[in-house]
Amino acid sequence: MTTPTSNPQPQKAAFIVIGSELLSGRVHDVNIPVLATALGRHGIDLEEVRIIPDDRKRIVEAVQDARARYDQVFTGGGIGPTHDDITASSVAEAFGVPLVLDQESDRKLQALSKPGTYNAARRKMAMLPQGAKVIENSVSTAPGFSLGNVHVLAGVPSVFKAMVAWLVPRLPQGAPVRTVGWQANGIQEGDLAQALTEAQQRFPTVELGSYPLDRWGKGQANTDGAQQPTVALTAKGRDPKALEEASKALAIIIRNLAAEPLPL
Amino acid sequence: MTTPTSNPQPQKAAFIVIGSELLSGRVHDVNIPVLATALGRHGIDLEEVRIIPDDRKRIVEAVQDARARYDQVFTGGGIGPTHDDITASSVAEAFGVPLVLDQESDRKLQALSKPGTYNAARRKMAMLPQGAKVIENSVSTAPGFSLGNVHVLAGVPSVFKAMVAWLVPRLPQGAPVRTVGWQANGIQEGDLAQALTEAQQRFPTVELGSYPLDRWGKGQANTDGAQQPTVALTAKGRDPKALEEASKALAIIIRNLAAEPLPL
Structure with a gap:
């Protein structure tokens, strides 16, 4: 991530929503307007949203395609502890880097767990792609992260919102629209x-x-x-x-x- | 459009939402769950949603890509009378066919207009890609249509819903999910x-x-x-x-x- 600068060039962004539950119609998205509004205020144009299933191949393809075409790419969803939370490992695959234990996230996750409940599933959330930088949020334990121009955010709306509020002001600014x-x-x-x-x-x-x-x-x-x-x-x-x-x-x-x- | 048949093969679908107003965060989508739920009941899997701007090149690309990869493709938005309503002409371009005046739609639009207000902008809504079949709806004047496996629906939620209700039961059925x-x-x-x-x-x-x-x-x-x-x-x-x-x-x-x- 770079320091905010005033940039006369338009900044273009894509948002990849990872959520089979949205594609089944059971859940209504509430995150798209949150990101779109925050980006607009910061002078970044949201040019595309894709909603795809919790499927490794689809996530890898979507991330690789979007990060080549847009200045900034955001993903939402799939960073929790269960078997269908595969965003971090899919993003690692898209970048061709291994997952490594982030010591700081591991420490925080452990401290937030009730005694005796810090298991392999919870530790999985601290496994981030090599080179990733953690996105701070005060609401939840699952860490979001930035890797190059790809920003991996939670799908849970309250956590998504907190991560957007922390992250977007730190991105290079486009001419405001x-x-x-x-x-x-x-x-x-x-x-x-x-x-x-x-x-x-x-x-x-x-x-x-x-x-x-x-x-x-x-x-x-x-x-x-x-x-x-x-x-x-x-x-x-x-x-x-x-x-x-x-x-x-x-x-x-x-x-x-x-x-x-x-x-x- | 084909007659409904029971099909043991999974039917896969994509939904292309054409709406700059959604990408700016001003409008919240309410159509995705409507389509997703209707398709699920009919045994069709919604496998991807893309939200793209009211931009001809982007619409043509998205339609061409999706119709090659999915059994059924739906678009929502951009079929009204104003200059930013370019879905019908973009879909025609994606299929390499001209726009032609649909006599039946033209007659209906004219009948529904107040005397003396049937102008070029309103007539534009009756210009459909050659070979298109009109999607009935009781709510609105702007006609939706099907061309091959691409179904062009209104973006206005009440009209979208009416078109989905008419169209989806007429599509080939997949094994119900x-x-x-x-x-x-x-x-x-x-x-x-x-x-x-x-x-x-x-x-x-x-x-x-x-x-x-x-x-x-x-x-x-x-x-x-x-x-x-x-x-x-x-x-x-x-x-x-x-x-x-x-x-x-x-x-x-x-x-x-x-x-x-x-x-x-």
């Missing part, structure tokens, strides 16, 4: 599509987006379907001046449809 | 890891899993962190007899730790 926008009731995408296309041509450095409210929400999408059509218009970019102008243009598009732009 | 299991309070993964490894060796046709409660929940993961350690043990497989025996073995593992197995 901001998203601004408006929401408007009573209008449909089909009514503003043409004006939005024209606005996108006027602001090529800004990414304009349009989303019906049903897939939108502050923190949680509305799954019931809006009674009244509602659209959110967003502008995303790195140039504050272009962003401000694009935002004004979006508000005008909404007012031209006799609707009131509400801040997102 | 079931997941059974137990939850237990007051025990930790480290206490049962060894017994679970042994059970996995005894039941090679069943996939045993273990999840701390923090990442578990009926319909929604608990993000607050459990006060008391709680673990869910699951057995997933196609052989009903092996599944029943594995489930009994999991209950015994929990009882041996002086805890009560609670059905999931």
Whole structure:
């Protein structure tokens, strides 16, 4: 891991979610928005998320592919003590390095275990790929780690969140990306599509987006379907001046449809 | 699309979520569990989810890669009328076919529009890749479609759900997969890891899993962190007899730790 620096180059990231329980539909992900938001604030673009099963071959392939293509790669899940927790050994395999006992993690795990319960399964959590640096977290015993540009985090949401909070501020910073926008009731995408296309041509450095409210929400999408059509218009970019102008243009598009732009 | 048949071969699927708004952390996905659950009931294994931006090149690559590797591929998002809705044209490009006006969709979209509002943007939604078959849905105007083994669905959750409900029962059925299991309070993964490894060796046709409660929940993961350690043990497989025996073995593992197995 390097010291944070201001970097004018966009930093691109991928997130590999390791979790058969998500692919069966039994568990809903809550970690993706946590990582995405933290990265966005730090100027790192999350460009891809992959959810794959707890399968060694799939993890090795996904890590090798992602670490070649992205500046930073995060994994979530599979670092506990049971037989299906194979992330650390799979990442070691992806890097072609052995697993070695991390003395400090071993000591901490032992200290946190009830007397007489520090068994082989718990010690397995202290086996990290050679060269890995531990990611601190105050919540849990299973240690996350960074190896090169790959950051291995817990899947348990409370622990994942703590690890993200510790790790992300320590990563090289990209030029910050901001998203601004408006929401408007009573209008449909089909009514503003043409004006939005024209606005996108006027602001090529800004990414304009349009989303019906049903897939939108502050923190949680509305799954019931809006009674009244509602659209959110967003502008995303790195140039504050272009962003401000694009935002004004979006508000005008909404007012031209006799609707009131509400801040997102 | 083929007529449903009973197929002893496992059917494997991938889901490509097209949504920059998910990668920015502004919107939480609610569609993955809907598709995963519907596929599981139909005997189709969801083996991968990818979330990618509203970017033509990325969509084309992801569709081409996934349709070669999986029996069924689903996409979600990007079929509306605005400039950032590029899924239909990207899928057409992935298949090397032109977009053509689907007369039936065009007629329906026009009938559902208020008089005088059926513009070029709305008509764009009726432009489907040549050879595509429309996916019915009662909720929305934007038509989803199937082309070969690729099924293009809306991103809006209420519409997505309606399209999944219509489409999945019409796909070839795999041997049904079931997941059974137990939850237990007051025990930790480290206490049962060894017994679970042994059970996995005894039941090679069943996939045993273990999840701390923090990442578990009926319909929604608990993000607050459990006060008391709680673990869910699951057995997933196609052989009903092996599944029943594995489930009994999991209950015994929990009882041996002086805890009560609670059905999931």
